[in-house]
Structures are given as C-alpha cells and as structure tokens.
Amino acid sequence: MKIYGGKTYEQMSEKAASVIAAQVIEKPRSVLGLATGSTPIGLYGFLARWYKEKYVSFAQCKTINLDEYCGIGPDHDQSYAYFMRENLFDQIDVLPENTNIPNGLNPDAAAECARYDKVIEDLGYADVQLLGLGNNGHIGFNEPAAAFVPGVNHVMLTESTINANARFFASRDEVPKSAYTMGIKGIMNARKILLVANGAGKAEILEKALFGPVTPEVPASVLQLHRDVVVCADEAALSVISQKHPEEIEWFR
Ligand code: GLP
Numbered sequence: 001m002k003i004y005g006g007k008t009y010e011q012m013s014e015k016a017a018s019v020i021a022a023q024v025i026e027k028p029r030s031v032l033g034l035a036t037g038s039t040p041i042g043l044y045g046f047l048a049r050w051y052k053e054k055y056v057s058f059a060q061c062k063t064i065n066l067d068e069y070c071g072i073g074p075d076h077d078q079s080y081a082y083f084m085r086e087n088l089f090d091q092i093d094v095l096p097e098n099t100n101i102p103n104g105l106n107p108d109a110a111a112e113c114a115r116y117d118k119v120i121e122d123l124g125y126a127d128v129q130l131l132g133l134g135n136n137g138h139i140g141f142n143e144p145a146a147a148f149v150p151g152v153n154h155v156m157l158t159e160s161t162i163n164a165n166a167r168f169f170a171s172r173d174e175v176p177k178s179a180y181t182m183g184i185k186g187i188m189n190a191r192k193i194l195l196v197a198n199g200a201g202k203a204e205i206l207e208k209a210l211f212g213p214v215t216p217e218v219p220a221s222v223l224q225l226h227r228d229v230v231v232c233a234d235e236a237a238l239s240v241i242s243q244k245h246p247e248e249i250e251w252f253r
Pocket of ligand 1 (some may be wrong): 037039040067082122131133134141161165186
C-alpha cells in the first residue's frame, strides 16, 4: 500500500487525478471504476482540464460506476448517473455507451444485481477502481455488516449514511433508503485501487480502515488484502495516521 499525503484538497485531487491519467495514457482502452460523493469532485475537475488541454483522452475507455440509489432515475439531480454526467462524462470524450451505472429504477433487485455483475465480469473488472470512504468505513455502498458481500447487491442504507447524504437532498426524508452497489468481489478484482479521502471527519475511519483489523464492520479494511492500493489524502484526513504511523506516509506537498 502506498499512502500519498498532500497539504490541501487541491493537491490531493491533483495527485489522485494523475494516477488515473497515467493509467489511461499507458493503456487507452482502460476500464475505469468510478465513484461518486464529494471527495472525487476535485480530481474529476483535473481530469476534465487535462482532457481539454489534450494531455489525455478517454475515447477508448469504458467505465463502471460503483453504485446508484434505488428509486431515483438518471435525470434526478441527486442520482449518481446525473452526478457523473455533470462532474465528468459531459466534460470529457468518453462515449456515453461505454459508461455503466446500476439502474436505480429497476424494481427487480435480483435481476438488476445479476445484470450489473455480468457487466462488470464481461468488462474484465476495472484496471483502476476509484473509491471514496464513507464516514462509517463503507466503500461504494457496502455498509458495515456481519459479512462481506461478494457480488452486486441491494443494500439498505444505514442511518449514518442517510444522515451524511441528507445534505445533498432537500430534506432527510427524500434520501433514498436503499441502493445497488458493486460488491467486495468487484472492487477487490480491480487491478489497482485508488482510495481518496479528505477532511478531519475522515481521519479516524481512515486509520481504522488501513491499519485496524480486517473486518466487514469496517468494509474498507478489506483493502489491506489488495496487492496494489494507492491512497491519496489531505493533511486533515491523515491526522491520525500521521500520529500513529508517520513512516507510512509519503508527503508530496
Ligand atoms: C456515498 C457514496 C460513496 C462515497 C461516500 C463518501 O455514500 N456511495 O461511494 O465514498 O458517500 O462520500 P463523500 O466523499 O461525500 O464523503
């Protein structure tokens, strides 16, 4: 595992974007595993800028997103499909038909999970899978649970996640109660994992995930078992790790 620390969100975002850009420059037909949430917005901004400056093209890439809320469609401004168009897809040259996101409007959960599992398998898993980190250690929408769930699954969101995501909706009641998410198998089969975290609110959970016991109660802890994990975080998110494991961080500020 490699942990890169930057002083600011901007620096962290630039570093994380460079990992994805390097992947695409080296292998233009890359499969990119993508994530939503507020953390990746900055890095998507850098990718969009570098595309416009002609440093990188996504024309041959395929993408697989981690997750989508159930019960809202791609035109809802809080759907992850909408988020991806706004923050990345409409800014770069990826072909819409090469992008994949679970269909939150499919009421048949078993069918949707099976469909999306097949999409991921047929693409041969991601070359690089970007991940944010939930306040409770979730990755995608794999919430703390008694066991890791391998396949794409329909998950009931925890109170903590609903509360955390309520800031994006008009009211807490509007936050969907469930989601479809890539499972742990899809994430762990990615050739490289890029985990991003910023802000003091992530400091405790980031340390637990990277240095605590591997347990489904902290879903991100499973990443300790992956052979190629790159973490990009800002100083605030690294405040606990820099106390307990300072030698593990490579600062690039
Ligand atoms: C959501 C997403 C996750 C994301 C997490 C953290 O619940 N499903 O993929 O990593 O929130 O979000 P943020 O980056 O806004 O802290």
